[in-house]
Amino acid sequence: xxxxxxxxSLACALTGARAASAADGLTAELSHAHVEITSHFTGKRxxxxxxxxxxxxxxVKLVSPPEEVNLSRKIRVGPFWVNGAKVAVRGxxxxxxxxxxxxxxxxxxxxxxxxxxxxxxxxxxxASAHGPPGALPDWRAALLRLKERAGYYRVDGHGVDxxxxxxxxxxxxxxxxxxxxxxxxxxYLAHGxxxxxxxxxxxxxxxxxxxxxxxxxxxxxxxxxxxAVTLLALVFGLSLSIGxxxxxxx
Amino acid sequence: MDIFLPLAHVDVNLWLILSFxxxxxxxxxxxxxxxxxxxxxLLIFSGVPPIVAAATSATQIVGTSAAGSYSHLRLGxxxxxxxxxxxxxxxxxxxxxxxxxxxxxxxxxxxTMVSFVYMIVLTTVAVSMFWESVNAMRRRGxxxxxxPGAATGFTSRLPWQTDFPVSGVRHSVLLPFGLGAxxxxxxxxxxxxxxxxxxxxxxxxxxxxxxxxGTSLFQLVFTTLLVSIMQAxxxxxxxxxxxxxxxxGSIFGVQIGTxxxxxxxxxxxxxxxxxxxxxxxxxxxxxxxSMPHFPVTMSAGVQ
Numbered sequence: 001x002x003x004x005x006x007x008x009s010l011a012c013a014l015t016g017a018r019a020a021s022a023a024d025g026l027t028a029e030l031s032h033a034h035v036e037i038t039s040h041f042t043g044k045r046x047x048x049x050x051x052x053x054x055x056x057x058x059x060v061k062l063v064s065p066p067e068e069v070n071l072s073r074k075i076r077v078g079p080f081w082v083n084g085a086k087v088a089v090r091g092x093x094x095x096x097x098x099x100x101x102x103x104x105x106x107x108x109x110x111x112x113x114x115x116x117x118x119x120x121x122x123x124x125x126x127a128s129a130h131g132p133p134g135a136l137p138d139w140r141a142a143l144l145r146l147k148e149r150a151g152y153y154r155v156d157g158h159g160v161d162x163x164x165x166x167x168x169x170x171x172x173x174x175x176x177x178x179x180x181x182x183x184x185x186x187x188y189l190a191h192g193x194x195x196x197x198x199x200x201x202x203x204x205x206x207x208x209x210x211x212x213x214x215x216x217x218x219x220x221x222x223x224x225x226x227x228a229v230t231l232l233a234l235v236f237g238l239s240l241s242i243g244x245x246x247x248x249x250x
Numbered sequence: 251m252d253i254f255l256p257l258a259h260v261d262v263n264l265w266l267i268l269s270f271x272x273x274x275x276x277x278x279x280x281x282x283x284x285x286x287x288x289x290x291x292l293l294i295f296s297g298v299p300p301i302v303a304a305a306t307s308a309t310q311i312v313g314t315s316a317a318g319s320y321s322h323l324r325l326g327x328x329x330x331x332x333x334x335x336x337x338x339x340x341x342x343x344x345x346x347x348x349x350x351x352x353x354x355x356x357x358x359x360x361x362t363m364v365s366f367v368y369m370i371v372l373t374t375v376a377v378s379m380f381w382e383s384v385n386a387m388r389r390r391g392x393x394x395x396x397x398p399g400a401a402t403g404f405t406s407r408l409p410w411q412t413d414f415p416v417s418g419v420r421h422s423v424l425l426p427f428g429l430g431a432x433x434x435x436x437x438x439x440x441x442x443x444x445x446x447x448x449x450x451x452x453x454x455x456x457x458x459x460x461x462x463x464g465t466s467l468f469q470l471v472f473t474t475l476l477v478s479i480m481q482a483x484x485x486x487x488x489x490x491x492x493x494x495x496x497x498x499g500s501i502f503g504v505q506i507g508t509x510x511x512x513x514x515x516x517x518x519x520x521x522x523x524x525x526x527x528x529x530x531x532x533x534x535x536x537x538x539x540s541m542p543h544f545p546v547t548m549s550a551g552v553q
Binding site: 067068069070071072073074079080081082083084085086088089090136142143145146147149150176177211212214215218219222223225226227229230232233234236237238240241242244245248 | 254256257259261309310312313314315316317318320356357358359361362471475478479480481482483484486488490491493494497498500501502504505538539540541542544545546547548549550551
Protein backbone atom coordinates (compact mmCIF):
# COMPACT_ATOMS: atom_id res chain seq x y z
CA UNK A 1 0.00 0.00 0.00
CA UNK A 2 2.74 2.36 1.11
CA UNK A 3 4.92 1.68 -1.92
CA UNK A 4 1.95 2.23 -4.19
CA UNK A 5 1.29 5.61 -2.61
CA UNK A 6 4.92 6.53 -2.95
CA UNK A 7 5.02 5.54 -6.59
CA UNK A 8 1.82 7.46 -7.26
CA SER A 9 3.17 10.62 -5.69
CA LEU A 10 6.38 10.08 -7.59
CA ALA A 11 4.50 9.93 -10.88
CA CYS A 12 2.40 12.98 -9.98
CA ALA A 13 5.43 15.03 -9.03
CA LEU A 14 7.29 14.08 -12.15
CA THR A 15 4.71 15.47 -14.54
CA GLY A 16 5.09 18.82 -12.77
CA ALA A 17 8.83 18.54 -12.28
CA ARG A 18 9.75 17.76 -15.87
CA ALA A 19 9.13 21.27 -17.11
CA ALA A 20 11.22 22.84 -14.38
CA SER A 21 14.06 20.34 -14.72
CA ALA A 22 14.91 21.52 -18.19
CA ALA A 23 15.81 24.92 -16.79
CA ASP A 24 17.50 23.90 -13.54
CA GLY A 25 19.07 20.63 -14.57
CA LEU A 26 17.83 19.07 -11.32
CA THR A 27 14.57 19.01 -9.42
CA ALA A 28 14.00 17.09 -6.24
CA GLU A 29 11.04 16.48 -4.00
CA LEU A 30 10.32 14.90 -0.61
CA SER A 31 7.75 12.25 0.16
CA HIS A 32 6.85 14.17 3.33
CA ALA A 33 7.01 17.94 3.75
CA HIS A 34 7.00 17.52 7.50
CA VAL A 35 7.32 14.83 10.13
CA GLU A 36 5.36 14.91 13.37
CA ILE A 37 6.89 13.37 16.41
CA THR A 38 4.07 11.75 18.35
CA SER A 39 4.37 9.85 21.60
CA HIS A 40 4.81 6.61 19.73
CA PHE A 41 7.31 7.95 17.21
CA THR A 42 9.78 5.20 16.40
CA GLY A 43 11.47 6.77 13.40
CA LYS A 44 10.37 7.71 9.90
CA ARG A 45 11.23 6.67 6.38
CA UNK A 46 11.59 9.63 4.04
CA UNK A 47 11.91 9.35 0.30
CA UNK A 48 13.87 11.95 -1.66
CA UNK A 49 13.21 11.68 -5.38
CA UNK A 50 13.55 13.77 -8.50
CA UNK A 51 14.71 14.14 -12.03
CA UNK A 52 17.97 15.24 -13.61
CA UNK A 53 18.30 16.57 -17.12
CA UNK A 54 21.98 15.71 -17.55
CA UNK A 55 23.76 12.49 -16.83
CA UNK A 56 25.93 12.51 -13.74
CA UNK A 57 26.16 11.58 -10.08
CA UNK A 58 23.31 12.59 -7.77
CA UNK A 59 24.32 13.57 -4.25
CA VAL A 60 21.84 14.01 -1.38
CA LYS A 61 22.95 15.64 1.86
CA LEU A 62 20.69 15.83 4.91
CA VAL A 63 21.67 17.83 8.01
CA SER A 64 19.55 18.11 11.15
CA PRO A 65 19.57 20.94 13.68
CA PRO A 66 22.40 20.76 16.20
CA GLU A 67 22.20 18.88 19.47
CA GLU A 68 24.70 19.02 22.31
CA VAL A 69 26.63 15.85 23.15
CA ASN A 70 29.20 15.06 25.79
CA LEU A 71 32.42 13.25 25.05
CA SER A 72 34.74 11.70 27.57
CA ARG A 73 38.00 9.88 27.06
CA LYS A 74 38.48 6.64 28.98
CA ILE A 75 41.69 6.85 30.95
CA ARG A 76 43.56 4.18 32.81
CA VAL A 77 44.05 4.61 36.56
CA GLY A 78 45.91 1.59 37.93
CA PRO A 79 43.95 -1.44 36.74
CA PHE A 80 40.74 0.56 36.20
CA TRP A 81 39.33 2.29 33.14
CA VAL A 82 37.56 5.45 34.25
CA ASN A 83 36.01 8.41 32.47
CA GLY A 84 38.28 11.36 31.98
CA ALA A 85 37.14 14.98 31.91
CA LYS A 86 33.86 15.70 30.13
CA VAL A 87 33.91 17.77 26.96
CA ALA A 88 30.61 19.26 25.71
CA VAL A 89 30.35 19.59 21.93
CA ARG A 90 27.89 22.24 20.80
CA GLY A 91 26.72 23.05 17.29
CA UNK A 92 27.21 19.59 15.79
CA UNK A 93 24.12 18.32 13.94
CA UNK A 94 22.41 15.39 15.60
CA UNK A 95 22.09 13.68 12.24
CA UNK A 96 24.03 14.04 8.99
CA UNK A 97 23.68 11.81 5.94
CA UNK A 98 25.64 12.01 2.72
CA UNK A 99 24.19 9.76 0.10
CA UNK A 100 25.22 9.55 -3.56
CA UNK A 101 24.71 7.41 -6.63
CA UNK A 102 28.47 6.84 -6.93
CA UNK A 103 31.23 7.26 -4.33
CA UNK A 104 31.78 10.99 -3.72
CA UNK A 105 35.53 10.79 -4.21
CA UNK A 106 34.98 9.55 -7.77
CA UNK A 107 32.36 12.15 -8.57
CA UNK A 108 34.05 15.25 -7.22
CA UNK A 109 37.54 16.48 -6.45
CA UNK A 110 38.57 17.34 -2.90
CA UNK A 111 38.29 21.07 -3.46
CA UNK A 112 34.83 20.81 -4.98
CA UNK A 113 33.63 18.58 -2.14
CA UNK A 114 34.92 21.08 0.38
CA UNK A 115 33.38 24.00 -1.45
CA UNK A 116 29.90 22.50 -1.27
CA UNK A 117 30.37 21.05 2.22
CA UNK A 118 30.06 17.48 0.99
CA UNK A 119 32.20 15.89 3.70
CA UNK A 120 31.45 14.91 7.28
CA UNK A 121 34.25 17.22 8.41
CA UNK A 122 32.38 20.11 6.81
CA UNK A 123 29.24 19.07 8.68
CA UNK A 124 31.12 19.75 11.92
CA UNK A 125 32.10 23.20 10.67
CA UNK A 126 29.95 25.06 13.18
CA ALA A 127 30.75 22.80 16.11
CA SER A 128 32.83 23.78 19.10
CA ALA A 129 34.14 21.87 22.12
CA HIS A 130 33.82 23.15 25.67
CA GLY A 131 35.77 21.55 28.45
CA PRO A 132 39.06 21.63 30.32
CA PRO A 133 41.86 22.71 27.95
CA GLY A 134 43.64 19.80 26.34
CA ALA A 135 41.08 17.26 27.58
CA LEU A 136 40.24 15.93 24.13
CA PRO A 137 42.23 17.61 21.35
CA ASP A 138 40.99 15.12 18.74
CA TRP A 139 37.30 15.54 19.60
CA ARG A 140 36.28 15.99 15.95
CA ALA A 141 37.66 12.62 14.91
CA ALA A 142 36.21 10.95 18.02
CA LEU A 143 32.77 12.50 17.49
CA LEU A 144 32.67 11.48 13.82
CA ARG A 145 33.66 7.95 14.69
CA LEU A 146 31.08 7.63 17.49
CA LYS A 147 28.30 9.24 15.44
CA GLU A 148 29.04 6.95 12.50
CA ARG A 149 29.10 3.88 14.74
CA ALA A 150 25.73 4.84 16.23
CA GLY A 151 24.32 5.43 12.73
CA TYR A 152 23.64 9.14 13.26
CA TYR A 153 26.18 10.15 10.62
CA ARG A 154 26.39 8.15 7.44
CA VAL A 155 28.21 8.33 4.15
CA ASP A 156 26.77 5.99 1.53
CA GLY A 157 28.39 6.01 -1.89
CA HIS A 158 25.60 3.87 -3.35
CA GLY A 159 22.64 5.26 -1.43
CA VAL A 160 20.99 7.04 -4.35
CA ASP A 161 19.33 4.84 -6.97
CA UNK A 162 19.33 6.01 -10.56
CA UNK A 163 16.12 4.49 -11.92
CA UNK A 164 16.65 5.55 -15.52
CA UNK A 165 18.32 8.39 -17.41
CA UNK A 166 16.26 10.98 -15.54
CA UNK A 167 14.78 9.51 -12.40
CA UNK A 168 16.58 9.13 -9.08
CA UNK A 169 15.50 8.38 -5.56
CA UNK A 170 16.99 7.70 -2.14
CA UNK A 171 15.50 6.44 1.10
CA UNK A 172 16.38 8.16 4.36
CA UNK A 173 15.54 6.40 7.59
CA UNK A 174 15.28 8.89 10.42
CA UNK A 175 15.85 7.30 13.85
CA UNK A 176 13.52 7.76 16.84
CA UNK A 177 15.55 10.27 18.81
CA UNK A 178 15.83 13.20 16.40
CA UNK A 179 15.70 16.86 17.32
CA UNK A 180 12.81 19.00 16.19
CA UNK A 181 13.39 21.87 13.82
CA UNK A 182 14.21 22.46 10.16
CA UNK A 183 16.25 19.84 8.39
CA UNK A 184 18.20 20.96 5.34
CA UNK A 185 18.32 18.63 2.40
CA UNK A 186 20.63 19.60 -0.45
CA UNK A 187 20.60 17.69 -3.72
CA TYR A 188 23.50 18.07 -6.17
CA LEU A 189 24.18 16.83 -9.65
CA ALA A 190 27.88 16.29 -10.35
CA HIS A 191 29.30 15.78 -13.79
CA GLY A 192 32.87 15.85 -15.02
CA UNK A 193 34.21 16.50 -11.51
CA UNK A 194 32.04 19.59 -11.01
CA UNK A 195 28.66 20.41 -9.53
CA UNK A 196 26.40 21.31 -12.47
CA UNK A 197 23.04 21.71 -10.73
CA UNK A 198 21.54 21.70 -7.29
CA UNK A 199 18.24 21.94 -5.48
CA UNK A 200 17.48 22.72 -1.83
CA UNK A 201 14.69 21.19 0.20
CA UNK A 202 13.43 21.67 3.74
CA UNK A 203 11.97 19.06 6.02
CA UNK A 204 10.17 20.31 9.10
CA UNK A 205 10.25 18.03 12.12
CA UNK A 206 7.39 19.30 14.23
CA UNK A 207 5.31 18.98 17.25
CA UNK A 208 7.35 17.88 20.19
CA UNK A 209 5.71 14.89 21.82
CA UNK A 210 4.41 15.11 25.36
CA UNK A 211 7.66 13.51 26.54
CA UNK A 212 9.77 16.20 24.92
CA UNK A 213 7.65 18.96 26.41
CA UNK A 214 8.08 17.29 29.77
CA UNK A 215 11.85 17.24 29.30
CA UNK A 216 11.84 20.91 28.36
CA UNK A 217 9.86 21.85 31.48
CA UNK A 218 12.19 19.70 33.57
CA UNK A 219 15.11 21.80 32.37
CA UNK A 220 13.52 25.23 32.34
CA UNK A 221 11.55 25.04 35.59
CA UNK A 222 13.55 22.35 37.31
CA UNK A 223 12.64 23.10 40.94
CA UNK A 224 8.88 23.31 40.32
CA UNK A 225 9.11 20.19 38.17
CA UNK A 226 11.12 18.30 40.82
CA UNK A 227 8.70 19.23 43.58
CA ALA A 228 5.69 18.23 41.47
CA VAL A 229 7.16 14.87 40.41
CA THR A 230 8.31 14.04 43.95
CA LEU A 231 4.93 14.88 45.49
CA LEU A 232 3.24 12.92 42.71
CA ALA A 233 5.47 9.95 43.56
CA LEU A 234 4.50 10.26 47.23
CA VAL A 235 0.76 10.47 46.54
CA PHE A 236 0.92 7.75 43.88
CA GLY A 237 2.80 5.34 46.16
CA LEU A 238 0.58 6.04 49.17
CA SER A 239 -2.74 5.80 47.36
CA LEU A 240 -1.70 2.74 45.38
CA SER A 241 -0.64 0.79 48.43
CA ILE A 242 -3.69 1.85 50.46
CA GLY A 243 -5.92 0.95 47.53
CA UNK A 244 -4.22 -2.39 47.00
CA UNK A 245 -4.43 -3.26 50.70
CA UNK A 246 -8.11 -2.36 50.76
CA UNK A 247 -8.68 -4.40 47.62
CA UNK A 248 -6.93 -7.53 48.93
CA UNK A 249 -8.74 -7.31 52.23
CA UNK A 250 -12.16 -6.96 50.61
CA MET B 251 7.20 -3.09 24.75
CA ASP B 252 9.68 -0.22 24.72
CA ILE B 253 9.04 3.22 26.11
CA PHE B 254 11.11 6.37 25.76
CA LEU B 255 12.25 7.92 29.03
CA PRO B 256 12.14 11.68 28.40
CA LEU B 257 14.88 12.73 30.84
CA ALA B 258 17.09 9.67 30.72
CA HIS B 259 16.91 10.00 26.93
CA VAL B 260 16.88 6.24 26.40
CA ASP B 261 14.44 3.54 25.34
CA VAL B 262 13.80 0.88 27.96
CA ASN B 263 11.61 -2.16 28.15
CA LEU B 264 8.44 -1.43 30.12
CA TRP B 265 8.20 -4.90 31.67
CA LEU B 266 11.84 -4.89 32.67
CA ILE B 267 11.40 -1.64 34.62
CA LEU B 268 8.18 -2.89 36.24
CA SER B 269 9.94 -6.09 37.29
CA PHE B 270 12.86 -4.08 38.75
CA UNK B 271 10.28 -2.21 40.83
CA UNK B 272 8.70 -5.52 41.80
CA UNK B 273 12.02 -6.98 42.98
CA UNK B 274 12.77 -3.89 45.07
CA UNK B 275 9.29 -3.93 46.66
CA UNK B 276 9.59 -7.64 47.36
CA UNK B 277 12.98 -7.21 49.02
CA UNK B 278 11.86 -4.30 51.16
CA UNK B 279 8.83 -6.11 52.53
CA UNK B 280 10.33 -9.58 52.87
CA UNK B 281 13.74 -8.56 54.22
CA UNK B 282 13.33 -5.01 55.46
CA UNK B 283 16.12 -3.70 53.25
CA UNK B 284 15.30 -0.73 51.03
CA UNK B 285 16.64 -2.25 47.86
CA UNK B 286 17.81 1.09 46.47
CA UNK B 287 21.34 -0.26 46.47
CA UNK B 288 20.27 -2.94 44.01
CA UNK B 289 18.04 -0.73 41.85
CA UNK B 290 20.63 1.87 40.83
CA UNK B 291 23.13 -0.63 39.37
CA LEU B 292 20.31 -2.55 37.62
CA LEU B 293 19.13 0.67 35.96
CA ILE B 294 22.69 1.56 34.95
CA PHE B 295 23.13 -1.91 33.41
CA SER B 296 19.94 -1.27 31.38
CA GLY B 297 21.44 1.85 29.82
CA VAL B 298 20.01 4.57 32.08
CA PRO B 299 22.65 7.27 32.72
CA PRO B 300 24.12 6.90 36.25
CA ILE B 301 22.95 10.32 37.49
CA VAL B 302 19.36 9.63 36.34
CA ALA B 303 19.46 6.13 37.84
CA ALA B 304 20.62 7.47 41.22
CA ALA B 305 18.23 10.44 41.29
CA THR B 306 15.17 8.45 40.20
CA SER B 307 15.94 5.73 42.76
CA ALA B 308 15.51 8.38 45.45
CA THR B 309 12.12 9.37 43.96
CA GLN B 310 11.09 5.71 43.90
CA ILE B 311 11.99 5.32 47.59
CA VAL B 312 9.69 8.27 48.43
CA GLY B 313 6.73 6.54 46.80
CA THR B 314 7.45 3.02 47.96
CA SER B 315 8.30 3.68 51.60
CA ALA B 316 5.60 6.31 52.28
CA ALA B 317 2.90 3.73 53.02
CA GLY B 318 5.18 1.56 55.16
CA SER B 319 6.32 4.58 57.09
CA TYR B 320 2.75 5.65 57.73
CA SER B 321 1.80 2.26 59.15
CA HIS B 322 4.89 2.30 61.41
CA LEU B 323 3.80 5.73 62.61
CA ARG B 324 0.31 4.44 63.42
CA LEU B 325 1.73 1.41 65.24
CA GLY B 326 3.84 3.73 67.40
CA UNK B 327 7.15 2.45 66.05
CA UNK B 328 8.45 5.92 65.21
CA UNK B 329 10.44 7.85 67.79
CA UNK B 330 9.49 11.28 66.46
CA UNK B 331 11.65 13.10 69.01
CA UNK B 332 14.67 11.12 67.80
CA UNK B 333 13.65 11.50 64.15
CA UNK B 334 13.64 15.32 64.23
CA UNK B 335 17.38 15.85 64.90
CA UNK B 336 18.10 12.80 62.73
CA UNK B 337 16.13 14.26 59.87
CA UNK B 338 17.74 17.68 60.19
CA UNK B 339 21.12 15.98 60.07
CA UNK B 340 20.21 13.88 57.08
CA UNK B 341 18.94 16.94 55.23
CA UNK B 342 22.34 18.55 55.73
CA UNK B 343 24.05 15.36 54.54
CA UNK B 344 21.64 14.99 51.62
CA UNK B 345 22.20 18.57 50.42
CA UNK B 346 25.95 18.03 50.55
CA UNK B 347 25.54 14.72 48.72
CA UNK B 348 23.55 16.23 45.85
CA UNK B 349 26.05 19.08 45.50
CA UNK B 350 28.91 16.57 45.35
CA UNK B 351 26.94 14.60 42.75
CA UNK B 352 26.48 17.80 40.73
CA UNK B 353 30.18 18.64 40.78
CA UNK B 354 31.14 15.09 39.82
CA UNK B 355 28.52 14.95 37.04
CA UNK B 356 29.69 18.27 35.61
CA UNK B 357 33.21 16.91 35.43
CA UNK B 358 32.01 13.60 33.98
CA UNK B 359 33.11 11.49 36.94
CA UNK B 360 29.78 10.63 38.57
CA UNK B 361 29.41 7.26 36.82
CA THR B 362 32.89 6.12 37.83
CA MET B 363 32.35 7.19 41.43
CA VAL B 364 29.01 5.34 41.57
CA SER B 365 30.64 2.16 40.24
CA PHE B 366 33.36 2.28 42.90
CA VAL B 367 31.07 3.13 45.83
CA TYR B 368 28.50 0.51 44.87
CA MET B 369 31.15 -2.14 44.41
CA ILE B 370 32.46 -1.54 47.93
CA VAL B 371 29.05 -1.14 49.60
CA LEU B 372 27.43 -4.12 47.86
CA THR B 373 30.34 -6.40 48.69
CA THR B 374 30.24 -5.28 52.33
CA VAL B 375 26.47 -5.73 52.59
CA ALA B 376 26.63 -9.11 50.86
CA VAL B 377 29.38 -10.41 53.14
CA SER B 378 27.57 -9.24 56.28
CA MET B 379 24.26 -10.72 55.06
CA PHE B 380 25.97 -13.97 54.21
CA TRP B 381 27.59 -14.06 57.63
CA GLU B 382 24.33 -13.18 59.38
CA SER B 383 22.25 -15.79 57.62
CA VAL B 384 24.85 -18.53 58.10
CA ASN B 385 24.99 -17.67 61.79
CA ALA B 386 21.22 -17.54 62.08
CA MET B 387 20.84 -20.91 60.36
CA ARG B 388 23.43 -22.44 62.66
CA ARG B 389 21.89 -21.00 65.81
CA ARG B 390 18.27 -21.42 64.78
CA GLY B 391 16.20 -20.21 67.71
CA UNK B 392 19.06 -19.68 70.14
CA UNK B 393 18.10 -15.98 70.08
CA UNK B 394 20.46 -13.08 69.81
CA UNK B 395 22.08 -12.81 73.18
CA UNK B 396 24.13 -9.70 72.56
CA UNK B 397 23.42 -7.37 75.44
CA PRO B 398 23.74 -3.68 74.65
CA GLY B 399 26.78 -2.21 76.35
CA ALA B 400 26.80 0.88 78.51
CA ALA B 401 26.98 4.26 76.82
CA THR B 402 30.56 5.18 76.07
CA GLY B 403 32.19 8.06 77.91
CA PHE B 404 32.66 10.13 74.78
CA THR B 405 29.00 10.40 73.76
CA SER B 406 27.79 11.04 77.32
CA ARG B 407 30.04 14.12 77.49
CA LEU B 408 28.42 15.79 74.44
CA PRO B 409 26.13 18.77 75.14
CA TRP B 410 22.29 18.79 74.92
CA GLN B 411 21.65 15.45 76.60
CA THR B 412 17.97 14.62 76.12
CA ASP B 413 15.60 11.84 77.11
CA PHE B 414 13.98 9.92 74.28
CA PRO B 415 11.07 8.20 76.03
CA VAL B 416 9.78 6.18 73.05
CA SER B 417 13.16 4.47 72.63
CA GLY B 418 13.87 4.59 76.37
CA VAL B 419 17.36 6.09 75.95
CA ARG B 420 19.20 9.30 76.83
CA HIS B 421 21.58 10.89 74.34
CA SER B 422 22.90 14.18 73.11
CA VAL B 423 20.78 15.41 70.20
CA LEU B 424 24.09 15.76 68.33
CA LEU B 425 24.30 11.98 68.10
CA PRO B 426 21.20 11.34 65.93
CA PHE B 427 22.02 14.56 64.04
CA GLY B 428 25.54 13.37 63.23
CA LEU B 429 24.44 9.88 62.24
CA GLY B 430 21.71 11.37 60.06
CA ALA B 431 24.20 13.69 58.37
CA UNK B 432 26.63 10.85 57.61
CA UNK B 433 24.00 8.43 56.30
CA UNK B 434 22.20 11.28 54.50
CA UNK B 435 25.02 11.43 51.95
CA UNK B 436 23.93 8.08 50.51
CA UNK B 437 20.57 8.92 48.84
CA UNK B 438 22.42 11.24 46.45
CA UNK B 439 23.86 8.11 44.82
CA UNK B 440 20.55 6.26 44.94
CA UNK B 441 20.93 4.31 48.18
CA UNK B 442 18.33 4.81 50.89
CA UNK B 443 20.85 4.06 53.58
CA UNK B 444 18.44 2.13 55.84
CA UNK B 445 20.83 -0.83 55.82
CA UNK B 446 23.41 1.40 57.54
CA UNK B 447 21.09 3.54 59.67
CA UNK B 448 19.12 0.69 61.29
CA UNK B 449 22.22 -1.08 62.71
CA UNK B 450 23.63 2.29 63.83
CA UNK B 451 20.37 3.10 65.64
CA UNK B 452 20.37 -0.31 67.30
CA UNK B 453 24.04 -0.50 68.31
CA UNK B 454 25.03 3.16 68.78
CA UNK B 455 21.75 4.75 69.89
CA UNK B 456 20.62 1.53 71.65
CA UNK B 457 17.12 1.86 70.26
CA UNK B 458 14.78 -1.16 70.27
CA UNK B 459 14.87 -2.92 66.87
CA UNK B 460 11.23 -2.22 66.02
CA UNK B 461 11.57 1.49 66.81
CA UNK B 462 14.87 1.68 64.92
CA UNK B 463 13.26 0.19 61.80
CA GLY B 464 10.21 2.48 62.04
CA THR B 465 12.19 5.64 62.79
CA SER B 466 14.75 4.93 60.06
CA LEU B 467 12.00 4.42 57.49
CA PHE B 468 10.23 7.60 58.65
CA GLN B 469 13.48 9.57 58.28
CA LEU B 470 14.15 7.94 54.93
CA VAL B 471 10.89 9.16 53.36
CA PHE B 472 11.66 12.78 54.15
CA THR B 473 15.37 12.52 53.30
CA THR B 474 14.69 11.04 49.87
CA LEU B 475 11.91 13.61 49.39
CA LEU B 476 14.49 16.39 49.64
CA VAL B 477 17.07 14.48 47.58
CA SER B 478 14.54 13.86 44.82
CA ILE B 479 13.56 17.55 44.63
CA MET B 480 17.21 18.66 44.71
CA GLN B 481 18.29 16.11 42.11
CA ALA B 482 15.58 17.41 39.79
CA UNK B 483 16.27 21.04 40.62
CA UNK B 484 20.05 20.99 40.35
CA UNK B 485 20.87 18.06 38.11
CA UNK B 486 17.69 17.67 35.97
CA UNK B 487 18.03 13.97 36.65
CA UNK B 488 14.63 12.72 37.91
CA UNK B 489 12.79 10.89 35.16
CA UNK B 490 9.04 10.99 35.89
CA UNK B 491 8.10 7.95 33.78
CA UNK B 492 10.86 5.85 35.27
CA UNK B 493 9.91 6.88 38.82
CA UNK B 494 6.20 6.12 38.43
CA UNK B 495 6.83 2.76 36.73
CA UNK B 496 9.24 1.72 39.48
CA UNK B 497 6.75 2.72 42.19
CA UNK B 498 3.93 0.85 40.42
CA GLY B 499 6.06 -2.30 40.26
CA SER B 500 7.32 -1.97 43.81
CA ILE B 501 3.88 -1.59 45.40
CA PHE B 502 2.88 -4.92 43.87
CA GLY B 503 6.23 -6.36 44.92
CA VAL B 504 5.53 -5.33 48.51
CA GLN B 505 2.24 -7.29 48.46
CA ILE B 506 3.97 -10.39 47.08
CA GLY B 507 6.85 -9.99 49.54
CA THR B 508 4.54 -9.85 52.53
CA UNK B 509 3.03 -13.19 51.52
CA UNK B 510 6.34 -14.72 50.51
CA UNK B 511 7.98 -13.91 53.84
CA UNK B 512 5.30 -15.97 55.57
CA UNK B 513 6.29 -19.02 53.49
CA UNK B 514 10.05 -18.69 53.04
CA UNK B 515 12.51 -18.27 55.91
CA UNK B 516 14.21 -14.87 55.84
CA UNK B 517 17.67 -16.45 56.14
CA UNK B 518 17.36 -18.21 52.82
CA UNK B 519 16.07 -15.06 51.09
CA UNK B 520 18.97 -13.15 52.63
CA UNK B 521 21.44 -15.70 51.33
CA UNK B 522 19.94 -15.44 47.86
CA UNK B 523 20.18 -11.66 47.97
CA UNK B 524 23.83 -11.88 49.09
CA UNK B 525 24.60 -13.99 46.01
CA UNK B 526 22.81 -11.47 43.75
CA UNK B 527 24.71 -8.54 45.29
CA UNK B 528 28.04 -10.31 44.79
CA UNK B 529 27.07 -10.86 41.15
CA UNK B 530 26.28 -7.16 40.70
CA UNK B 531 29.61 -6.16 42.32
CA UNK B 532 31.50 -8.50 40.02
CA UNK B 533 29.73 -7.02 36.98
CA UNK B 534 30.65 -3.51 38.13
CA UNK B 535 34.25 -4.62 38.63
CA UNK B 536 34.40 -6.17 35.16
CA UNK B 537 33.04 -2.91 33.73
CA UNK B 538 35.84 -0.98 35.39
CA UNK B 539 38.59 -3.42 34.43
CA SER B 540 37.72 -4.26 30.83
CA MET B 541 39.29 -2.31 28.05
CA PRO B 542 36.83 -0.03 26.23
CA HIS B 543 36.04 -0.83 22.57
CA PHE B 544 36.64 2.80 21.69
CA PRO B 545 38.59 5.13 24.00
CA VAL B 546 35.99 7.91 23.92
CA THR B 547 32.38 7.67 25.14
CA MET B 548 29.46 9.78 23.97
CA SER B 549 26.37 10.76 25.97
CA ALA B 550 23.43 13.05 25.39
CA GLY B 551 24.14 16.60 26.43
CA VAL B 552 21.98 18.68 28.72
CA GLN B 553 20.42 21.71 27.10
